[in-house]
Amino acid sequence: MDEIKSNNCEKITRRASRAVRVGGITIGGDAPISVQSMANRDSHDFAAVAEQTELLFARGCDIVRIAVPDESCVPVFEYCRERGITGPLVADVHFDYKLAVAAAARGADKVRVNPGNLGGTDRLLAVAEACGEHGVAMRVGVNGGSAEKKFVEKYGGATPAALAESALSYVETLYKHDFYDIVVSVKSSNVKTMIDSTRMIAANCDCPLHLGVTEAGTARMGTLKNAVGIGSLLCDGIGDTIRVTLSAAPEDEIPAGRDILRAVGIFDSGIELVSCPTCGRTQIDLLGLLERLEPRLDAIDTRGKRIKVAVMGCVVNGPGEARDADCGIAGGRGEAALFCRGRVVGKVSESGAEDALIDEIRRIIDGAEG
Ligand code: SF4
Numbered sequence: 001m002d003e004i005k006s007n008n009c010e011k012i013t014r015r016a017s018r019a020v021r022v023g024g025i026t027i028g029g030d031a032p033i034s035v036q037s038m039a040n041r042d043s044h045d046f047a048a049v050a051e052q053t054e055l056l057f058a059r060g061c062d063i064v065r066i067a068v069p070d071e072s073c074v075p076v077f078e079y080c081r082e083r084g085i086t087g088p089l090v091a092d093v094h095f096d097y098k099l100a101v102a103a104a105a106r107g108a109d110k111v112r113v114n115p116g117n118l119g120g121t122d123r124l125l126a127v128a129e130a131c132g133e134h135g136v137a138m139r140v141g142v143n144g145g146s147a148e149k150k151f152v153e154k155y156g157g158a159t160p161a162a163l164a165e166s167a168l169s170y171v172e173t174l175y176k177h178d179f180y181d182i183v184v185s186v187k188s189s190n191v192k193t194m195i196d197s198t199r200m201i202a203a204n205c206d207c208p209l210h211l212g213v214t215e216a217g218t219a220r221m222g223t224l225k226n227a228v229g230i231g232s233l234l235c236d237g238i239g240d241t242i243r244v245t246l247s248a249a250p251e252d253e254i255p256a257g258r259d260i261l262r263a264v265g266i267f268d269s270g271i272e273l274v275s276c277p278t279c280g281r282t283q284i285d286l287l288g289l290l291e292r293l294e295p296r297l298d299a300i301d302t303r304g305k306r307i308k309v310a311v312m313g314c315v316v317n318g319p320g321e322a323r324d325a326d327c328g329i330a331g332g333r334g335e336a337a338l339f340c341r342g343r344v345v346g347k348v349s350e351s352g353a354e355d356a357l358i359d360e361i362r363r364i365i366d367g368a369e370g
Contacts, residue, residue, distance in 0.1 A: 012266065014237045017208040020181045022137045023088030023109035025062060027183050028208025028240040033266060034062035035257035036210075036243040037250045038092065043067050046079040052250065053080055057087045059254045063241065065090040065112060068099050077107030090139065097123035104130040110183070112139040115170045116146030124170065128179040137181040139210060140174070142167040142197075144188060160193050164200035171205050183241065185210035191229040198233055208240035209233075215245070222246040223256045227263065234264045269304045271297045271361070274322060275311040282313035284331030284350050293354055300358075302365055309361060310339075319344055327360045329353050 019029025027034060037056050041048040043066060053064045066076055068091045077089055090110040091103030097118045100111040104127070111131060115124045131138050144158040148166040155162040163186045174182055184207045188194040194213050202209060213229040216222035226244040233239045244256040261267055273294065278286050290311055297309065310328030312318025315337045318330030323342030330337045330344075336353035338346040338360060348356040 012235060012237050012264070015202055016206065017240055018180065018206045020137050020183055020208050021135075022063060022090070022183075024086065025088055027063075027137075027210075031240070032268065033234070033239060033261060034241040035060070035254055035261070036063040036065060036090075036241055037061045037253040037257075038065040038067070038243070040250055043069055043073040043076060046076050049076055050080045050083045050085060053085055053087075053089070054083070055251055056254065057085070059251045060258060061087075061251075061254050063088045063090060063110075065092050065243075067092045068103055070096075071099065071102065074099065074102045074106055077103060081107055095119070097127050100127040101130040104134050104136040108136060110137040110139055112141055114141045114143065114146040116142060116148055116166060121173055124173065125177055128174055128177060131181065132179055137183060138174075138179070139183045139185060140167060140170045140207075141185045141187060141210075142170075143186070143214065144193075160196035160200060163188070163193070163197040164204070167197075167201050168204055171207055182207050183210050184208075185212065187212060187214035189213065189215040191225050194229045195232050198238060199236065202233075202236075202238045209238060210241045210243070211239040212243040212245050217247060219246050219248040219252060219256075222248070226256065227260050230257075230260050231264050234261070234266060267306065269302050269306055271300060271302060272306070272308045273297055273311065274308065274325060276313045276318065276321065278313045281316060282331060283333045284313065284336060284353070286311065286313045286331060289354060293357070296354070296358060297361075300361060300365075305365055307361060307364055309357065311357075315344070326364055327357065329357050 017028040020027045039049050039052045041052050056064050088109045090112050091108035092112045093100040095117050100113050104111055118124055142163050147158045147162050151162040151165045152158055167184050167186055184201055186197040191213055211230045211233055213225045216225040230242050242257050244253045246253050275290055308325045310322030310325035312322055312330040315330040315332050319339040319342050322328050327340045334350050336348055336350055337344045338356055
């Protein structure tokens, strides 16, 4: 076999994209990848929407989207500001471009439209003009139902190419009219379609990209579909903001999104937990240990450090298999070995393993590991 050339494949090189300001945060450029969710309370009930929005921001959501189904809902953004909500808010508008124009003027930081259902280029440009006037960004969304008819006909259906070309044509139109604060998304419930069309867009414009699989389903399958779709693109370096769409409470979308970023290694601080699958050599109650440990690790503030922690079932293979971990434990009979970067540094009883590992992590955070 020929020598396999190393391409430093662990490192993700992010696609260069234009930086777009959305309220207090930036999407694209070298800004961290943001995690979004969407309020699902009745948009006419401002207090309920604001309460849910506060909860989403408190749970670590970076951007919250709010549906604007009719004109009476437009003041919800001003209401949220009056309540003291400062995080970025996005107005979600379908069909009626006037709602997007009004939301841009009245407190939204970004408007999300599907140009294909606004009813013509003039209306899209009217939204862009309002956005430009008020320093508001626009998300240009395309899905199977809103792809341009001419491209659907050209490609014989709402294929990835039809979706991508639709999105790119809207970008071209907006750029021609000097509106550049655009984030682009292609949504599909088909993971492969979402991946392929987003790759095409990524290769043909400099807009930051919003990733997500739509109508993904319940928490279990929805998280998996999004992990495959969003995760594949992130591994290619594509994607600047994500939403894990789930048929679940919106606040459940946030940890799912953060976990996808962690799973592909895109996180600046926090703990990455790796653990072995267990086998016939396992001599401790590894699954019970992990169940207790995971929430404790989630609660640790690593003060900007990124720490890899391994929990392995046996001392024969564990420390070696997890040698790139900053610290970890490997089970023995009634005891566990504590190791740091593949080297065993001590032994603890099985019952003391959990606390010993936490202590070691704290030493790493304090810069005092042995
Ligand atoms: S670390 Fe040990 S117990 Fe775990 S899977 Fe590998 S060999 Fe089995």
